[in-house]
Amino acid sequence: xxxxxxxxxxxxxxxxxxxxxxxxxxxxxxxxxxxxxxxxxxxxxxxxxxxxxxxxxxxxxxxxxxxxxxxxxxxxxxxxxxxxxxxxxxxxxxxxxxxxxxxxxxxxxxxxxxxxxxxxxxxxxxxxxxxxxxxxxxxxxxxxxxxxxxxxxxxxxxxxxxxxxxxxxxxxxxxxxxxxxxxxxxxxxxxxxxxxxxxxxxxxxxxxxxxxxxxxxxxxxxxxxxxxxxxxxxxxxxxxxxxxxxxxxxxxxxxxxxxxxxxxxxxxxxxxxxxxxxxxxxxxxxxxxx
Numbered sequence: 001x002x003x004x005x006x007x008x009x010x011x012x013x014x015x016x017x018x019x020x021x022x023x024x025x026x027x028x029x030x031x032x033x034x035x036x037x038x039x040x041x042x043x044x045x046x047x048x049x050x051x052x053x054x055x056x057x058x059x060x061x062x063x064x065x066x067x068x069x070x071x072x073x074x075x076x077x078x079x080x081x082x083x084x085x086x087x088x089x090x091x092x093x094x095x096x097x098x099x100x101x102x103x104x105x106x107x108x109x110x111x112x113x114x115x116x117x118x119x120x121x122x123x124x125x126x127x128x129x130x131x132x133x134x135x136x137x138x139x140x141x142x143x144x145x146x147x148x149x150x151x152x153x154x155x156x157x158x159x160x161x162x163x164x165x166x167x168x169x170x171x172x173x174x175x176x177x178x179x180x181x182x183x184x185x186x187x188x189x190x191x192x193x194x195x196x197x198x199x200x201x202x203x204x205x206x207x208x209x210x211x212x213x214x215x216x217x218x219x220x221x222x223x224x225x226x227x228x229x230x231x232x233x234x235x236x237x238x239x240x241x242x243x244x245x246x247x248x249x250x251x252x253x254x255x256x257x258x259x260x261x262x263x264x265x266x267x268x269x270x271x272x273x274x275x276x277x278x279x280x281x282x283x284x285x286x287x288x289x290x
Contacts, residue, residue: 048115048159052129055115055257107223108263110135112142112160114256119166119193126150126162128259136160139221141262147227147250148172148215149259160261166193166253174198174228174247175216179205182216186228186247193253196229198245203236207243220270223262 008015112134116127130136132155142149142162150170154161163170166188175182184201201207211231215222227250234245264270 051115051127055113055129106265108135108265110261110263112136112259112261114259115159117164117253117256119164119253122168122190124164124166124253125153126164126256128160128162128261129158130261131156131158131160133157135263136261137263139267140264141221141223142259143222143226143262144251144256144259146252147229148222149251149253149256151221152261164253165196165249165251172222172228173216173218174213175224176205176207177212177214179211181205182218184245186213194249195232196247196249198231198247199242201243201245203241203243205243207231207234207245209233213247220267220274221262221264 110130112128112130114126115129118124118126126142126149128136128142136152136155138152138154140152142152148165150162150164150167152160153163165172165186168188168190170188172186173182174184174186183205184198186196186198188196198213209231213228213231215224215226215228217224229247229249232246232248234243236243
């Protein structure tokens with residue numbers, strides 16, 4: 001300790017100069033708009049570059065896992081070929097046929113990389129390295145090779161912000177493939193990032209562990225048949241009309257890297273229709289006027 005105090009005493013003048021210099025620079029950047037804007041822009045650029053480098057390093061060490069996910073995704077796509085030809089898929093309508101190729105067309109797919117992801121907050125978000133310059137806009141759905149990821153809530157020129165499934169404000173109605181029904185609401189309680197709750201499922205529905213849940217044709221954002229998760233526990237009692245269900249997510253949010261942003265090419269038409277739906281109050285006033 002004596003050595004440290006002796007060194008500080010001997011270097012008192014240089015240390016005082018450094019402290020005064022730092023204080024002066026801080027005051028300049030804090031109270032002068034021009035210098036502050038330059039500093040903020042440079043710091044934001046450096047921060048984004050660090051995120052990009054970190055994402056590249058993480059991707060390099062996760063190549064084996066990414067390959068395994070791609071294999072699983074190929075198998076899933078083969079299964080969905082049959083799914084999309086059944087009554088469960090909104091693609092069955094002939095109005096979605098491409099006049100030139102004769103193929104069913106409703107969605108466009110944009111590949112993106114995850115450069116920032118959180119799983120420990122109550123409301124988690126994901127940042128992608130693609131923005132509106134690449135065709136990404138608000139309300140587009142995001143999926144991984146294994147299942148759903150979230151919904152785009154904001155897009156800049158080169159980046160997009162995604163509301164994760166691990167967000168208290170995210171909700172979706174699942175489709176029970178075995179039961180051929182859509183029911184309940186998927187939501188996250190802010191605890192385990194691998195699990196979500198499934199609520200509002202009638203206790204008379206024959207739910208059992210191991211059931212697979214998918215996105216339904218009631219979703220305006222996600223295509224039908226995207227995996228959500230698997231039921232791992234369920235319980236009910238006579239005091240409640242609903243099951244208490246735990247679902248293990250199909251997507252591993254701790255290992256997100258490559259994702260796909262899905263654009264519904266008919267989204268504008270759906271938005272127009274949604275905006276024309278009258279509220280309960282408007283309906284009541286119309287009835288009274290009649």
